[in-house]
Amino acid sequence: MTRKMVFVDTSKCTGCKACDVACKEWNELPAEKTHLITSYQTQKDFTPKTWTYMTFIEKYENQKMNFLMRKAQCFHCAEAACLKACSSNAISKTDSGYVVIDHDKCIGCGYCEENCPFGVPKADQANKKYYKCTGCIERVENNLKPACVHTCQPGALEFGERVVLLGQAKKRLTEVQKTNPKAQIYGEKEMGGTTFLYLLLDRPEVYGLPANPTIPLSLTLWKDVIQPVGGIAVGGAGAAVAVGVLANLLRGNYRSSEDDSNNHANS
């Protein structure tokens, strides 16, 4: 399957939260008690039962309010930090570009949440496993659109081949930039290119997104330097011991025979 993409055009979003509800409905997630945080935002962060939510930002500029809305969910990065950090190989990536957690393998170590630049995976305290947006992988694999995309009424969410949609996104950007000069595409190069690509009306920082999301240096050092070197070192040491033991066996238990004779002599 070719790489897929969901284009989130925040210039078309009305903040109705239908994506939120459709996600809960398809994934059979229970509703949670919500309260107003800022503006019309009712969800502060991801939870193991809320995989997508709307963020609302009221930005005042020249006595004019800009109402910035964004659907937040897992970005499904091409170079996913969670996948790299996962200590039990529970996280995998599909050909279509989705990053999925296998809950049979997840041991709840929490490295994914710690290393994700967007803090997406969240632990269910009841079973100590991490949950996040699956990108409706089972729908996508069966030629259906993700639930959030299917339900979006203003057409702010679009699903398709990455190559095709990226072109469309850029075309839309030139259109939007006429009225919002700060508009930009977020996710084309970030984290190796994300599956959920945004058209933001302002700088990413305004939306509370990192301007340059990266895999944490500590993780790169640990996984690409220390662990392989450590593996080689441990492997080398192990091999040396194994060779020693084998050599010992092949050469015959010269020392033991000596010991035996000594023992016999003594007794």
Place this chain on the structure above:
Amino acid sequence: MDVSRRGFLKLSGLSIAAFATGLGFDPAVAEAKGYALKLEGSKKFPSICHFCAGGCGMLLYVKEGKLIHLEGDSDHPTNEGTLCPKGSSLLSVAYSPDRVTKPRRRAPGADHWEDISWEEALDRVAKKTKEVRDASWKVADEVVNAKTGVTETFPVNRTEGIAFLGSAEVDNEESYLISKFCRVIGTPYNEHQARI
């Protein structure tokens, strides 16, 4: 059996070797995984969303007598597959523990609701409607003629004790039936929630 120093070394050597090979091989070989759709084996029913007068098309997926999924009907001209947050949440309305599925009655002055049968409910509504209609029936009304200043009497034949209140959840067809019923029963008061 005593473990001699040599035996211990052999064992630890072997276990380290095993551990090292474990590290050497990468078990992250992507396992081809089939993703089964939960809709498999379910029956699809086209329906209309009852939430507002818009009348969006919905597809209901029923499996073993239970509604398992609901989404916008892509072939419906109104919504082309999309649904608003209220429409998409209708599945939880269907199986909500708070949903009232039987007629209930709260007697005047009572502090609780009691379950009654449909028969009983319809009988009671019919009886009360007749009672109120008869009591508040107006055959003729007097209107002052603006030009001559003389009071004239016109036949009106209406009931003034009954009013109908529509709602934004009422769709076109229901509105037609409600307005028709208002004419039949003889009340001119047919109002809408949005005008209150």
